[in-house]
Structure formats: structure tokens, C-alpha cells
Amino acid sequence: MAKKRNLSNMVITCEWASCTFKGRSMEELSDHMSLHLKEHLGDGDPMEELDDYQCLWQGCEFLAMGSPNELIAHAHFHNFHSKLKFIGTQLLQSHPELPSCTQDLHSNNLVTDISEGFVCQWEHCDSSFNNPEWFYRHVDMHAHCTELQPLPDQQQALFCSWKGCDAFFKIKYRLREHLRSHTQERLVACPTCGCMFSSNTKFFDHIQRQAEPEDSLTCAHCDKGFANERLLRDHVRQHVNHIKCPLCDMTCTSLSTLKIHIKFRHCDERPFPCDFCESSFKNQHDLRKHMETHNEGAAYHCTVEGCGYSSRMAHTMKQHYKRVHEQGNMVSRYKCHLCDKNFSWCYTLTLHLRKKHQLKWPSGHSRFRYKEDEDGYLRLNMVRFETVEVTEELIKNMAEKRTPRKLSGSSAQTKRPALQAESMNDVPTPSPYPSSSSSSSSSSSSSMTVLVNDDNGALKDRAPVYCILSTVTEMNGDQEDTADSGVESGAVRALAAVARGLGMDVV
Incomplete structure (x- = not known):
């Protein structure tokens, strides 16, 4: 059971533009952020649509397309994210034996994509919020006010009234914990890399995974090493497919993976349309990648001295750098198990297997996967x-x-x-x-x-x-x-x- 958070000594610095304000409560931080947003968006009609709305939080590259509401929800999430990082700092200070996070600092202030707010789907409640702190408190209040109801066996239980859910629990703590699976609320964040977690245990796992692995604690399937036995056990479970797609023979390791699979393989719905053409996309990330194709001229230039390559899209620039400037340092570690031909990239080996040897995806597999053999080469995992x-x-x-x-x-x-x-x-x-x-x-x-x-x-x-x-x-x-x-x-x-x-x- 998670311990109650002690936020009495909380001090969080606002990182909007060059602001140095320090808040000691979420109420204080939220009021302060509202002033920034009012100044940034102006006093005009809040529903007036402009081309885009840039987030000014330090290290954030978010750009809201067409609606200020998306930026408002995003900006308030930065405050919530800062609170989670403060909690992460407290936890690390109370466990000095843990190693330091060594992940990329660039992502420290990158937060989850949010459409235009948070909507409560509790029965007979359609409240919406642009502030995650108020939304999570509101949902928690539903759990707090839920009363015990009788079961057929003369026992009583607390029922989840979230749309489409029929779960029930004996104690309110379990119901509150369950509701986080609906709201995707996170309880702590790494102060170094900014990654968010739903429990202290998962946060500690994130830190311990970066410790030096023990030689004896190695996954027999993929040869990855771990710092303790529990991390190894959790990792091994990720190799086991527990769930089968009801629409095909694809098998998945988790419900979240299955949902993503169904969304991209079996659903035609594309709720994110492009404002400049007739294209539409299944998520915000793909839409943003597509928007780069509408850039006028080259927005990205190769930083290698003497190279004049430029591109309108970030991902094509990354591909150029890997193929042109890293190719000489690449080792051909991918090997065909049928003809022993070597490749530098897994996708080129995949093309070889499909075209040269007429291989197809096995039933229940999403793609070819490769495993390192004793000789150091990566071959098709069967x-x-x-x-x-x-x-x-x-x-x-x-x-x-x-x-x-x-x-x-x-x-x-x-x-x-x-x-x-x-x-x-x-x-x-x-x-x-x-x-x-x-x-x-x-x-x-x-x-x-x-x-x-x-x-x-x-x-x-x-x-x-x-x-x-x-x-x-x-x-x-x-x-x-x-x-x-x-x-x-x-x-x-x-x-x-x-x-x-x-x-x-x-x-």
C-alpha cells in the first residue's frame, strides 16, 4: 500500500519562459500558471482558433494545433509533472543506496500528449477539466463517496461506475487504485529524466535497472542482465504472451499492447485530421510527423561539417545521418540463417528474408525478431x-x-x-x-x-x-x-x- 504523500515542504519552481516563481502548493502553482496563459493567449475570444500555440516551458517543444484549450491542459500538466518530480526527489533522498538515473536529460520536461482536457466518465458525471490535479482529485472523490452495495452471496462490495467497467472491490483503497487504470494517473516521476510511474516500486525499478547487472542474473532468452532477481523475473514475463487478439492470431504480452495492436491493425478510425490536406491519422504523434511535410523549404540541416544535406522532416534527417555518417562505423551484425549473408540493419535483413527467401510473418507474430547467437551475430528468432x-x-x-x-x-x-x-x-x-x-x-x-x-x-x-x-x-x-x-x-x-x-x- 502506498504511503500518504508528504507535500508540506513542497517547493516547485515555475519554468515558464524566464519565470523564477516558486510555489508551495498546487493551488498556488495553478493560479500562477493561469496568469502566464492569460498573458500568452491574450484577452480575446478563447475559442478563436489561430494557427498554433507554442508552449514556453523550458525544454518543451510542444505546439498545440488550432485550439488554445490543448495548450492550457498541457501547461497545467507541467505543474503536475513538477510535483511528481518533487516526490521522486524525496524518495531518492530517503534511499541513498540507490544508483543515479543516467537517462537522457533532454526529456526531463517532456510530458504526455493531451488532447484538450480531462473528462470524467463516472456514471451520471460528465465533468471536464483542463487541470490534471483537479481532475484526479475529482475522480478520487467519486471513490471516497462510493457506498457498499450487496452481492448475490449476501456480501457487500464497492462497484466501479466508470463507463464500461464492472469491477468491484472490498475496500476503498483498492477502488481508488483501480481508478488510476482509467485515468492513467501517475504518482511519481524521475527528477532526472522525467519519466512518470504509477507506483513507488516501478520508480525504484527504473532506478535499479540502471545499476550494473549481476553476471548470474541474465535472461536466458535475450541475454539481458539485471541487478536483482525480481527485475529478472519481471523481465522474463515480458517474453510470455498472455493475451490473444480476438480478431487475428496476434498474441500480446499485455492489455495495453493489445489495445495498440487493435487500434492500428483493425480500426479504420482516424480522429486526427490534417488542417492542410485531406490526410488523417490515428494519433497525435503521427499527425505532428505529417505536419512537417508541409514545411516550406528545408527546416533541418545536417550538422556534419562539409555536408549540405537538408530536409523538411526530422525523421528523414535522422535516417540520413545514420546511413551516411554512421554507416562507416556500423558492424554488420545481422546474419541470414539461411544463406549467412550479413547486414548492418535489421530492416535490411527483413527485406532480404522476405524477397530472397520468400519468408512471411508467422501466424501470431507482428514482425520478424532477431536474437543474438553465441558467435555474436543476430539471427531470426524462431x-x-x-x-x-x-x-x-x-x-x-x-x-x-x-x-x-x-x-x-x-x-x-x-x-x-x-x-x-x-x-x-x-x-x-x-x-x-x-x-x-x-x-x-x-x-x-x-x-x-x-x-x-x-x-x-x-x-x-x-x-x-x-x-x-x-x-x-x-x-x-x-x-x-x-x-x-x-x-x-x-x-x-x-x-x-x-x-x-x-x-x-x-x-
């Missing part, structure tokens, strides 16, 4: 991790897509106490391997091998599943009679090899 529930959904989907075929005997599936291998043959889903055009009975057949590993030798609801995408080549003899046994033996051998590579005992 292992993914799913929970049992997600794997069952994928197998069910693939079974529905293929034509049912009768499997002979009990050789279709082999089960052992600590290992379960299951081969899916003739699955009409993309594979990260080149498809063979040969029609002979000895041609390779695409298969997916599912490896379920459990420390206690039995399957659990949350047991990780290792999906090894492999090619079975042992399909000799009469294919109709021996295909199943050939697939089984080839799949088990491929399974065992990858399992041993992952440091697992195969019985």
Missing part, C-alpha cells in the same frame, strides 16, 4: 512464448482453418510428465521458413511444435509455453501411412534440440 490458454486458442484457430484429417493411432501426440510435444501438420498459416515448391513425398512440411514446461512436472494454468516453429523433413515412404510417425519423430527431435538450448531437461 522461438516464442505463450501461456497454455493462448496456445490452445491458436491451435483451435489453426484447426478450424485446415481440412480435418484422421490421425493414426496414438502416435499423433506424445505426452511426458515434464514435456508435452504437439505437432500441427498441414497448417495453412505463414511460416518463417521458405516454402518448398517440390511435390515429392520427401518435401518439407510446415509444423508448429508446442513445448510446455512446468517445474513440477505438471501443467498449470500459468505455465509458460515455448512455441518452436520448425520444419519436419523426415517424410519418407508411404506418406499416407507414415506421415504422422515421421512428423512426430522429427518434431520431437527439433523440440529436444531447442529445449536443451533453453537449458531445459528433456526426459
Whole structure:
């Protein structure tokens, strides 16, 4: 449970333009910011739309397009962000054993994109705010005033009345904590890099991740090192896909990742239109990148002496610098696992795999991913991790897509106490391997091998599943009679090899 914040000694300096005002409460800081905004926006009609509204907070490059309300909400968020950084400073002072943050100082005053304010979606409440501090206090008051309601089993609970939510809790603290998932409220920020966090623990993790990693605490999947065991455990969970997209075979590690996937892959809504052309975009960031295409002349010039390259867009300038001025220092670390050709960039290897070897995205994958091998080269990663529930959904989907075929005997599936291998043959889903055009009975057949590993030798609801995408080549003899046994033996051998590579005992 988070401790109550002690803000009695809070002193926050206003960083608007060259202002040096120091506030000791959020009320004082908010009133002060309102004076800056009144001076900056003028006394005219507040709804009068100009071309843009520039934020004058030090180190901030925000530009509101078309509406002053967006700048007002953004400016007040700077005050709220400063409060969170003050809380972060207090926490670090009380834990002198923690290392220092070494992240980029340039982002210290960059805050979250805000459309035009904050809207409460509690039932029968449509209050809106342009100040995050008042918005979060308002939502917290809803939780404070919520009364216990009866449940069918004669118990009582506190129900969340946020739009579309049916969660309920036994104590008010849990309800208040839950509401932050709706409002995206953050409780602390790093005073060095400005990154915001929803709890003290996540803030401490951010600091501890920058400590020197222990040699013995290394992720077996990606070789990343960590300073303590809990960070390693949390990291390993990020390799496991817990959620399957209901619209395709994409699998995700979190609900937030799934929401982003659905928004960009399955939704056509583009609520951010360009004021200069008919283009529209799915988020504010993409709109701002697009707006750079309407710059007159070159807005960005290469800073390397003797280079006269210029561009209207920041990202093309970054690409120019990497390709032209960093190419000589680049090491070709990406290697094709099929022909051993080397590449300096992952996207050039991806193009090579797709065009030269006709590889496609495997079902359930968003893109090709690369993993460092023992020789130091990065090659295509053909292992993914799913929970049992997600794997069952994928197998069910693939079974529905293929034509049912009768499997002979009990050789279709082999089960052992600590290992379960299951081969899916003739699955009409993309594979990260080149498809063979040969029609002979000895041609390779695409298969997916599912490896379920459990420390206690039995399957659990949350047991990780290792999906090894492999090619079975042992399909000799009469294919109709021996295909199943050939697939089984080839799949088990491929399974065992990858399992041993992952440091697992195969019985």
C-alpha cells in the first residue's frame, strides 16, 4: 500500500519562459500558471482558433494545433509533472543506496500528449477539466463517496461506475487504485529524466535497472542482465504472451499492447485530421510527423561539417545521418540463417528474408525478431512464448482453418510428465521458413511444435509455453501411412534440440 504523500515542504519552481516563481502548493502553482496563459493567449475570444500555440516551458517543444484549450491542459500538466518530480526527489533522498538515473536529460520536461482536457466518465458525471490535479482529485472523490452495495452471496462490495467497467472491490483503497487504470494517473516521476510511474516500486525499478547487472542474473532468452532477481523475473514475463487478439492470431504480452495492436491493425478510425490536406491519422504523434511535410523549404540541416544535406522532416534527417555518417562505423551484425549473408540493419535483413527467401510473418507474430547467437551475430528468432490458454486458442484457430484429417493411432501426440510435444501438420498459416515448391513425398512440411514446461512436472494454468516453429523433413515412404510417425519423430527431435538450448531437461 502506498504511503500518504508528504507535500508540506513542497517547493516547485515555475519554468515558464524566464519565470523564477516558486510555489508551495498546487493551488498556488495553478493560479500562477493561469496568469502566464492569460498573458500568452491574450484577452480575446478563447475559442478563436489561430494557427498554433507554442508552449514556453523550458525544454518543451510542444505546439498545440488550432485550439488554445490543448495548450492550457498541457501547461497545467507541467505543474503536475513538477510535483511528481518533487516526490521522486524525496524518495531518492530517503534511499541513498540507490544508483543515479543516467537517462537522457533532454526529456526531463517532456510530458504526455493531451488532447484538450480531462473528462470524467463516472456514471451520471460528465465533468471536464483542463487541470490534471483537479481532475484526479475529482475522480478520487467519486471513490471516497462510493457506498457498499450487496452481492448475490449476501456480501457487500464497492462497484466501479466508470463507463464500461464492472469491477468491484472490498475496500476503498483498492477502488481508488483501480481508478488510476482509467485515468492513467501517475504518482511519481524521475527528477532526472522525467519519466512518470504509477507506483513507488516501478520508480525504484527504473532506478535499479540502471545499476550494473549481476553476471548470474541474465535472461536466458535475450541475454539481458539485471541487478536483482525480481527485475529478472519481471523481465522474463515480458517474453510470455498472455493475451490473444480476438480478431487475428496476434498474441500480446499485455492489455495495453493489445489495445495498440487493435487500434492500428483493425480500426479504420482516424480522429486526427490534417488542417492542410485531406490526410488523417490515428494519433497525435503521427499527425505532428505529417505536419512537417508541409514545411516550406528545408527546416533541418545536417550538422556534419562539409555536408549540405537538408530536409523538411526530422525523421528523414535522422535516417540520413545514420546511413551516411554512421554507416562507416556500423558492424554488420545481422546474419541470414539461411544463406549467412550479413547486414548492418535489421530492416535490411527483413527485406532480404522476405524477397530472397520468400519468408512471411508467422501466424501470431507482428514482425520478424532477431536474437543474438553465441558467435555474436543476430539471427531470426524462431522461438516464442505463450501461456497454455493462448496456445490452445491458436491451435483451435489453426484447426478450424485446415481440412480435418484422421490421425493414426496414438502416435499423433506424445505426452511426458515434464514435456508435452504437439505437432500441427498441414497448417495453412505463414511460416518463417521458405516454402518448398517440390511435390515429392520427401518435401518439407510446415509444423508448429508446442513445448510446455512446468517445474513440477505438471501443467498449470500459468505455465509458460515455448512455441518452436520448425520444419519436419523426415517424410519418407508411404506418406499416407507414415506421415504422422515421421512428423512426430522429427518434431520431437527439433523440440529436444531447442529445449536443451533453453537449458531445459528433456526426459
